[in-house]
Amino acid sequence: xxxxxxxxxxRKSYGALEVLKGVTLDVAEGETFAIIGPNGAxxxxxxxxxxxxxxxxxxxxxxxxxxxxxxxxxxxxxxxxGRTFQVARIFPDFTxxxxxxVAVEARRSSRGDAAAPRWFQTRPxxxxxxxxxxxxERVGLADKAAxxxxxxxxxxxxxxxxxxxLAGRPKILMLDEPTAGMSPAxxxxxxxxxxxxxxxxxxxxxxxxxxxxxxFGLANRIFVMNHGEPIACGTLDEIRANPTVQExxxxxxxxxxxx
Amino acid sequence: MKPIHFLAIAAALVVLxxxxxxxxxxxxFIVGLALVEAVFALSWNLLFGFTGMASFGHAAFFxxxxxxxxxxxxxxxxxxxxxxxxxxxxxxALTAFLVGLVALRRSSGIHFAILxxxxxxxxxVLIAYSTALGREDGLSAIPRPAVNLGVARLDLTSxxxxxxxxxxxxxLLAWVLWLVAKGPLGRVLQTIRQDPERAAFMGVDxxxxxxxxFTLSGAVAAVSGALYAPWAQIIxxxxxxxxxxxxxxxxxxxxxxxSFWGPVIGTILFTAINYATRTLIxxxxxxxxxxxxxxxxxxxxxxxxxLRRFESRRNRPAAAAGGGARVRxxxxxxxxxxx
Ligand SMILES: Nc1ncnc2c1ncn2[C@@H]1O[C@H](COP(=O)(O)OP(=O)(O)OP(=O)(O)O)[C@@H](O)[C@H]1O
Ligand SMILES: [Mg+2]
Numbered sequence: 001x002x003x004x005x006x007x008x009x010x011r012k013s014y015g016a017l018e019v020l021k022g023v024t025l026d027v028a029e030g031e032t033f034a035i036i037g038p039n040g041a042x043x044x045x046x047x048x049x050x051x052x053x054x055x056x057x058x059x060x061x062x063x064x065x066x067x068x069x070x071x072x073x074x075x076x077x078x079x080x081x082g083r084t085f086q087v088a089r090i091f092p093d094f095t096x097x098x099x100x101x102v103a104v105e106a107r108r109s110s111r112g113d114a115a116a117p118r119w120f121q122t123r124p125x126x127x128x129x130x131x132x133x134x135x136x137e138r139v140g141l142a143d144k145a146a147x148x149x150x151x152x153x154x155x156x157x158x159x160x161x162x163x164x165x166l167a168g169r170p171k172i173l174m175l176d177e178p179t180a181g182m183s184p185a186x187x188x189x190x191x192x193x194x195x196x197x198x199x200x201x202x203x204x205x206x207x208x209x210x211x212x213x214x215x216f217g218l219a220n221r222i223f224v225m226n227h228g229e230p231i232a233c234g235t236l237d238e239i240r241a242n243p244t245v246q247e248x249x250x251x252x253x254x255x256x257x258x259x
Numbered sequence: 260m261k262p263i264h265f266l267a268i269a270a271a272l273v274v275l276x277x278x279x280x281x282x283x284x285x286x287x288f289i290v291g292l293a294l295v296e297a298v299f300a301l302s303w304n305l306l307f308g309f310t311g312m313a314s315f316g317h318a319a320f321f322x323x324x325x326x327x328x329x330x331x332x333x334x335x336x337x338x339x340x341x342x343x344x345x346x347x348x349x350x351x352a353l354t355a356f357l358v359g360l361v362a363l364r365r366s367s368g369i370h371f372a373i374l375x376x377x378x379x380x381x382x383x384v385l386i387a388y389s390t391a392l393g394r395e396d397g398l399s400a401i402p403r404p405a406v407n408l409g410v411a412r413l414d415l416t417s418x419x420x421x422x423x424x425x426x427x428x429x430x431l432l433a434w435v436l437w438l439v440a441k442g443p444l445g446r447v448l449q450t451i452r453q454d455p456e457r458a459a460f461m462g463v464d465x466x467x468x469x470x471x472x473f474t475l476s477g478a479v480a481a482v483s484g485a486l487y488a489p490w491a492q493i494i495x496x497x498x499x500x501x502x503x504x505x506x507x508x509x510x511x512x513x514x515x516x517x518s519f520w521g522p523v524i525g526t527i528l529f530t531a532i533n534y535a536t537r538t539l540i541x542x543x544x545x546x547x548x549x550x551x552x553x554x555x556x557x558x559x560x561x562x563x564x565x566l567r568r569f570e571s572r573r574n575r576p577a578a579a580a581g582g583g584a585r586v587r588x589x590x591x592x593x594x595x596x597x598x
Contacts, residue, residue: 053456077462089457091450093517102446103461109443110462122442168461 004029004172004204010049010059012042012228019045020056021228027172032198032205034219038248042228043208044086047176050206051083052076064171078110082170086177086208088157090164092150096141099149099160100132103167135163139193155182159190166197173197175207179214191217224248275426279419286534288490291422293530294429295487296506300522301436302479303507308516309440310472311452315372315504316379317480320351322386322499324481329398329488330391340404340415344428344485351481352474359473363466376501383499397495401488421490428486432479433523439475440519448472509547513554515561524562 005027012020019042027033035043048054050061052073061069068076091099101124108128124132136142139159144152152160158178165173178194179187191214197203209215215222222239224231232242239245275294279287299321306312324347331343362374387395403421406413415421439445447468450458455465488494497503506529507522514525529547536543558565 051460053460073456073459074462074464077460083460085457089454091453091457093449093453098446102450105443105446106450106458106461106463110464119442119444120438122438124443124446164457164461 002029003027004064005050005206006062007050008060008062010046010056010061012045012049012054012056014045019228020049022059023225023228023230025223025230025233027204027206029204030198030202031220032194032207032218034215034222035206035208035225036210036215036222037208037225037231041225043225044176045228046225047083047174047206047208051081051174074110077168077170080169080171081174082165082168082172083174084158084161084165084176084178086180088154088161090149090152090157090160092148094149095146096136096149096152096160097129097132097145100135100163100167101128103164104128104131104135107168132167135167138166138197139163140189155186158182162190162193170203172204172206175205175209177208177210179209179211187211187214190214194218272426272430276423279422284418287418287422289530289534291425291490292487293526294425295483295490296510296530297523297526298429298432298483298486299480300507300510300526301433301519302476302483304511304516304519304522305436305440305448305479306472306476307508307511308518308521309445309452310448310469311455312469312473313372313508314375314473314476316375316377316501317476317507318499318501318503319375319379319382320355320477320480321484321487321503322379322382322494322496323347323354324351324484324486325488325494325498326386326392326398326484327481328485329401329494332401332404332489333398340406340489343404344482347481347485348478351484352478354481355477356470356474358477359470363469363473376504379499379504380501383496386499387496393495395496397493397497398488399493401492401494403489403492415489425486425490428482432482436479437519444468509551511561513551513561515563517560518563518567521561521563528562 003026006025008024010020010023011018023042023046025033035046037043045054049056049059052061052068052071052075056069059069060067063076063079063081066079068079071079091102094102105124105128133142133145136145139162141156141159141163144156149157149160158181162175162178175194179190182190194205194207195218198205205218207218216236219236221233221235223233224239224242224245226248231248232239232245234242275290278290282290299317302320303314303317306314327347327350328343331338331346332340358375358378362371386392392398403416403418405415406424413420413424415424440448447458447463450461450463451465451468459465484494484498487498510525510529511522512525513521513528514523515521528550532546532550533543536546554561560567
């Protein structure tokens with residue numbers, strides 16, 4: 001398997017606070033890579049640097065063989081990155097369907113698709129709408145297509161954002177806590193959805209998550225960080241057996257309740 | 260388009276087109292000014308209500324177009340009128356593009372607002388110092404043109420014929436803006452207004468779209484100024500004054516910035532208030548102030564928001580009775596822009 005995303009020695013400070021203190025990792029094509037760590041470890045900040053939402057102070061981000069460290073977010077998206085936010089961001093003034101329609105149209109026009117919308121055709125093309133509905137069915141929101149997005153529940157907003165990200169047909173999907181704030185049933189459904197997508201299209205997934213059941217059910221490899229520093233990286237069993245990890249992370253959150 | 264909307268637009272066009280026949284010259288003149296201001300307000304609201312950018316110096320574009328056209332008609336009598344209109348649009352677009360290159364680099368919020376305001380005031384002062392442009396007095400006695408259409412020659416020197424030309428031109432400009440705002444471009448612009456970062460993560464080059472929207476808006480504002488000059492037959496530095504820049508803002512606020520036709524409704528209401536209170540000096544300001552206050556406090560999405568709320572109540576009485584949650588978005592106050 002070839003490396004799709006690779007970051008080297010990433011450093012990032014917010015003012016005097018150094019949040020990432022030299023993070024290096026590689027994500028192979030087709031794998032599901034989980035980044036875990038306690039609250040404030042710097043996971044979201046790492047996501048921001050990898051996706052281009054925020055610049056880093058030092059280090060490099062390479063994607064599909066290119067150096068994208070300085071590339072703005074929209075260029076990385078055009079190269080095949082897709083993402084969701086820790087707190088779902090959708091377009092509240094649009095209906096659920098419109099949210100996905102704009103994402104489909106954005107993909108088509110930014111990739112010079114022949115079926116890109118023309119400026120004077122005010123209605124979305126029929127095939128764009130069909131594609132949007134297909135994505136909504138995938139995430140189980142088809143019955144809410146006509147409702148205003150602002151009135152969705154928190155979990156539904158996350159699913160809608162998922163559909164927006166998928167509408168970009170990403171090669172790599174970056175999910176910042178995809179199941180946060182969801183009911184246990186919704187969590188399992190989302191995990192199932194990710195598993196299915198991965199199977200269907202060989203999607204590469206990078207995700208952070210606090211729910212260990214979701215992580216253990218999905219991840220091929222796990223990257224553990226604390227205070228902006230990597231602690232360990234490896235398969236599920238390797239991580240479980242790692243004494244440092246048990247101490248700083250799993251020790252507290254996983255086994256704490258038992259002992 | 261819903262039948263009722265189509266009917267409303269058709270009725271408005273019939274009333275406007277027949278106006279010179281049944282209304283007196285004074286009223287026709289005021290309605291002509293309102294047409295120009297309505298297009299000007301639409302151009303501003305493409306930025307504010309759709310893209311989420313507030314230009315506080317939009318009158319500068321109006322003045323650029325107005326002076327170009329006014330000076331052209333007075334001094335360059337050989338240049339066809341349609342070329343002057345086109346030239347005004349091109350100059351407005353170019354100015355907006357250059358200003359946007361600088362002003363939109365870093366932000367589009369308050370910096371953009373202040374920068375556009377400052378530049379428009381600079382322009383106004385420059386115009387007021389320019390002898391060729393008539394200094395403080397402006398350019399007066401601007402002749403109304405004739406338009407050569409190849410097959411026919413339209414003589415617009417009479418007030419009536421120019422009024423009809425103005426109506427057709429305004430309707431065309433509104434139609435183009437409507438296509439942009441309601442089509443795929445407008446949808447992208449609206450994603451930028453709602454959440455530019457989320458838009459970027461769909462692959463949208465936010466900066467380019469903002470620059471494009473500003474360029475188009477500047478072009479249309481300049482054309483509205485160019486249409487104004489031969490109608491009023493005078494253009495003064497006041498056309499670039501910041502008070503004129505507030506006109507489209509107030510109209511959009513009153514009519515509803517989230518709706519495409521909101522600025523037009525707002526302009527109509529302002530014109531009506533001004534006309535109804537024309538004999539009592541100062542009264543129009545008071546009435547406009549009170550109306551704005553009432554609208555801002557009771558209907559943050561403007562008159563169009565009220566109408567839409569009314570419409571969805573009638574269409575879905577059960578939903579309205581069962582709580583506001585299913586009534587359309589217009590009932591919920593949202594900040595339309597960043598600034
Ligand atoms: N914009 C910001 N400005 C200043 N400090 C920030 C900013 N964003 C995050 N931080 C700080 O950086 C550190 C890392 O935050 P980050 O959000 O990356 O952690 P996280 O691992 O995603 O945590 P969580 O599990 O709670 O989501 C925290 O101490 C946080 O307070
Ligand atoms: Mg986080």
